Amino acid sequence: MPIALGLAACGGREARPQAADMQKAEALRPGDAGLAEKYQRSCLICHGAPASQAPLTAFAPAWEPRLRQGMPALLAHVRDGFQAMPAQGYCNDCSDDELERLIVFMAGAPTGANQ
DSSP states (O other), X not given: OOHHXXXXXXXXXOOOOOHHHHHHHHHOBOSSHXXXXXXXXXXXXXXXXXXXXXXXXXXXXXXXXXXXXXXXXXHHHHHHOBTTBOGGGGOTTOOHHHHHHHHHHHHHXXXXXXX
């Protein structure tokens, strides 16, 4: 078996965002103006920049394993802080409902998002 095929068969490689994914993450905003303002000042700095190691907004391969943990776990991670993410994700005035809506937005950029 050629080496390249053997390596490809090993799996385990995490998908890397491409230029289009990064442009999308930088451009998307929640459709709700208030939530968009909180996203822009609190979330975008990390979730719009692959170098931060935070899951990129709307980049499904990064969000799928996190979503499998369930919303209660994700909300707890945001509220309490997790690894490099600070408590409240820099959004100290966000309610749990807003944090949950921001998670949903970043994980899948639902309809109503502005581009």
